[in-house]
Amino acid sequence: MATVKTVAFVEPSFYGVSFARAAYEQGHRVISIVSSLDNPQKYGYEGIYHDLILADIRDEESIYGAIAQSPYAGQLDALIPATDYASHLTAKVAERLGLRGVPYEAALRSRNKDLAREAYAEHGVPSAKFRKVRTYEEAAAAASEIGYPVVLKPTNCASSQNVYFIASEAELQRAIEIIVEFKVTYMDFKVREDYLIEEYLDGPEFSVELFVRDGQPLFSAVTEKLTSPLPYFVEIAHTLPTPSYKEQEAAIIHTAVEALRAIGITNGPSHVEVKLSSTGPRIIEVNGRPGGDNISSDLLVQAFGIDIFEATVDYYLDNPINLDKKQHRAAAIAYVTADRDGIFERLEGFDGIDQQEGVVRSHLGVAEGDAVSVARSSDDRLGYIITAGDTPEEAKELALELAGRVRVVYRQQEAIAAQAQAQAQA
Template structure:
């Protein structure tokens, strides 16, 4: 180990497993800090790390103590491999003087209300908003902003309990749901501060961006297609975007401004924007690679770039490379139920899986499972990823294939 760079990764899970995989593949010494010793097996990266420390990833002091009492005296970098633990990871790293994102930046990236305040202070275009704690405050905020509004938690992800609100009664019903929403992924507590926001009209995108020392070294725009209101579930992503291609520089610049506002200067980020009548406006900033198959599948499939590998190298202060040769386009489409019920079958599944354009697919349900119309990304049933020569062709192909699937129900 003495001649290897040492990187600590906090709770690799879901898309964050790729941090462990790429760091291990590159020959670095990988130590994972996990909340349970069987998590590498649970999340699918068993054998792709060198050592494991168990701690409570929700608590910065627990992370600190696990590292402090370990035999490791030289740690070259530390990355939170789940965005939920960004702030606790950063706080522990700061106390131990380990290179990592700053605690302030991590806190702003994880808490939508604090980020909105910072955007307002720095003149970054985003949504009009009010921070509320009680129903009465939410009603006053909605009246001031004007319906329709969006009601959302401040520190969750995956569109969990994000509501499109048309009137006062809908607001009251949704607020009851939020008040009972106390715990999110991995046992992290849901804060009791909520956001009432202006509903931004316009197509939605995400900017996949990478910075080193505050300079943009890679940026591209992903097109997003979401479910019909009142929910905001992602149904398709097309990389790079097939629409508003001439507006990409504007969207990238607004994303850069938002990251600068929260002090994010190094590594990958995923910035969601809407292109409104007044131009691009920030929906939210995530100080991590884009999930939802964007960074794990679409970017490598289209541009042959491995963002996770570059993030590891960047964290270890090694050179990064974003050369794009022979660019293609990729898209992902998600399988969703069109009504609640018990799944009987997914017709035409085999023929779609064998289409020449399909790079990868996954199905997470089987006949007999209960399915619901998706209210968050957790309710989706699977996906297909396709590759094509242009964004328009990728979008057309994934739309065609998802359209061929027909779900049947037992009730």
């Protein structure tokens, strides 16, 4: 590398760790702005950063002040959000520092689902009917106006946290009672007290992985998603490129690009979620960053040989961007979930999966003695299997087949205790 740049990331975590790794492997000086000095170990990026800056990542002035008081004041070449929750704050600080990034208003709209829905409506982007509510009475009136079934969700959360499929007023009242007690989400960000009642969109779900320049796609790919049975919306499998509805792919991509324009994202990476409803593609949400859930870190690499994190670092540094497909294959990920609540003992059929032909890798995210539950949000998934193949059908079939072989074994003591309790109540 001809020139070493200084690149700062705000709270690398989950998908954001891939940002730090890409910049580090490019030979740049990687600075992590963190809420805790323990975070490199917590999120798994020890050894791929050069320095830490401590700040309250929930506060714009704290982030800005921490940079100003650091040895890197006036020295940063890029400031990149590495967690969704701080993306709008990072955008604001980047603007103050004169650095490239997503416009603050666009980042704010992509973080807040009500602002995004308003932008889609204003620009005529196919979306869902919605109402912003604060109380049960407002929610019931909105649901009656929109028509059941509806979806109730927070306006500024992620990972399907407290997202509810609602078929009746009774279900709505129970869900409202739960959601109003949901005060803090990941990394201690406050949950807004505004909620959305949305029209339930029928049809299969997809995401569009995009990289745009001046509003035009430099790269696009459609990922097929499989979600858990209602009433939850947990993503349990992804296949890239999509093996289904190929004839609708252009329309899905077009709708995603129009949503980005409505939000105000005209440059850089994005991950746009779309439902292919009976009336055509309709937007679920826009994220102004590469897709998480191993889509960008693994599936894009396995399918096309594309490192979108590397391309994004290059974009922020105003370097040439390489998004050429180096191969034309396919990849899939299937998640392992519990079939009931209980205490985890082990997975049967998981050992040795990595040695299966076509398996890229697997991961187990729980340990013996952990409490597990039916997947109500992405946090409840137990592990995953990533596969690759010459076709999307091949990769998807293998991932689902292997995940289907896995069985969750619960602690016997728990089963005995439950049986004893049932007998005592009989």
